[in-house]
Amino acid sequence: MTAVTDPVPALDTLAADQRVLYEDLEAGFSSRVDVVLWCHKAHVRTLGQLPDSWSRELLGDRYRVAALLDDDCERGRATKYAPDDQRARRERQMIGDDQLLTACRDAMQLLGEFAQEHPDDESIDGPQRYLAMRPALDDLVRRQRGSLKRVLGRDGNPGGLQSHDEISSWVRGVIRSTKGVDGGISRSAMWDLFWRSALLGDPSSPSLHLLLAEDVISVMNRSIRETATASREAVEEDRVTHGPLDT
Numbered sequence: 001m002t003a004v005t006d007p008v009p010a011l012d013t014l015a016a017d018q019r020v021l022y023e024d025l026e027a028g029f030s031s032r033v034d035v036v037l038w039c040h041k042a043h044v045r046t047l048g049q050l051p052d053s054w055s056r057e058l059l060g061d062r063y064r065v066a067a068l069l070d071d072d073c074e075r076g077r078a079t080k081y082a083p084d085d086q087r088a089r090r091e092r093q094m095i096g097d098d099q100l101l102t103a104c105r106d107a108m109q110l111l112g113e114f115a116q117e118h119p120d121d122e123s124i125d126g127p128q129r130y131l132a133m134r135p136a137l138d139d140l141v142r143r144q145r146g147s148l149k150r151v152l153g154r155d156g157n158p159g160g161l162q163s164h165d166e167i168s169s170w171v172r173g174v175i176r177s178t179k180g181v182d183g184g185i186s187r188s189a190m191w192d193l194f195w196r197s198a199l200l201g202d203p204s205s206p207s208l209h210l211l212l213a214e215d216v217i218s219v220m221n222r223s224i225r226e227t228a229t230a231s232r233e234a235v236e237e238d239r240v241t242h243g244p245l246d247t
Contacts, residue, residue, distance in 0.1 A: 015113055018104045019044045025096050028070030028088065032078070033152050035059070035068050036209050040148055040217055044141050046103035046111055054099060055213040055221075059206075067091035070171025078206075110228060143177035144220045149165050151212065153203035160203035174216060179226075185220040199216045 021042060029035050039055040058064055067088040072219040075082035083091060146155070150169055153160040153209035161167050171189050175182045188195045 010111060011108065014045070014047075014108060015031075018107075020102075021045045021104075025068075025092055025100075026134055028092065029068055029242075030070060031074065031204065032065065032069070032156065032206065032209060033204055035065060036152060036212065036217075037145075037148060037154070038068075039213065040220065041146065042100060042103075043217065043221040043224055045107070047099070047107040047228040048221050048223075049103040049106040049110065049223060050099060052218040054211065055217045056061075058095070059209050059213045064091060064095065065206075069096075074199065140177060140223060140227055141177070143173065143200050144223075147173045148179050148212070148216075151199065151203065151208075158203070161199050163200075167196065170199075178219045178223045179221055181213045181223065183218075185215050188215065 021038075023039055024041075029038060034057075039058060043050055056120070062079035063081060063083065066075040066082045066092075069075050069078060069088075072082070106203070147170065149155040150157075150173070151160055161170055167189060171182075171186055174185060180227075184197075188239065189199060194207075195211060198205060198211055200209065
């Protein structure tokens with residue numbers, strides 16, 4: 001008997017990615033940098049359906065940041081009112097059951113219609129193999145991830161950015177990864193003393209993480225959402241403008 005191939009594996013892939021997202025959340029994280037990178041992953045795996053301010057609000061809540069950490073010492077550094085293991089697990093459950101769950105559902109709905117309209121033809125180049133079936137989104141996310149890892153010291157250089165030239169190069173990378181919508185970072189990162197101090201300082205600094213969440217990750221989320229939404233718009237346009245010919 002010939003095995004039946006699922007013509008819409010993109011939905012299964014997204015569901016699996018979201019499951020891993022929740023598994024990471026439930027396990028907790030070893031550092032604040034890991035929390036920041038997970039926040040970006042959450043924006044990606046929900047196809048930008050989380051509010052743009054979600055990461056900023058989460059990282060700005062010291063108690064919740066402490067709850068996301070899996071080590072008592074790290075929790076104590078985050079806040080003097082650090083939760084114990086039981087309270088930390090409960091807080092992580094609340095994070096997962098609130099806006100994150102709604103965003104996961106919305107992402108599945110967003111992808112579902114487009115995936116059903118464009119099933120795979122079993123070729124290796126089928127559209128289902130890309131995130132949200134959009135090659136452009138795959139490329140965008142890789143660029144975003146690279147920019148965040150670079151400034152957070154996770155690209156092989158644990159010191160992060162070290163000079164004006166490196167800041168300039170990093171800003172250009174951010175602009176490329178957000179399709180030119182930079183949230184003002186092209187000026188603030190280059191000329192604002194607080195921004196420059198954070199960028200050239202410790203990559204594990206909470207101040208840097210809040211700046212990234214406010215002015216970088218929020219804009220990245222918007223770019224992800226707009227690129228993913230273009231999939232549905234393409235389906236709707238095709239349905240309206242390419243109906244059967246009258247003969």
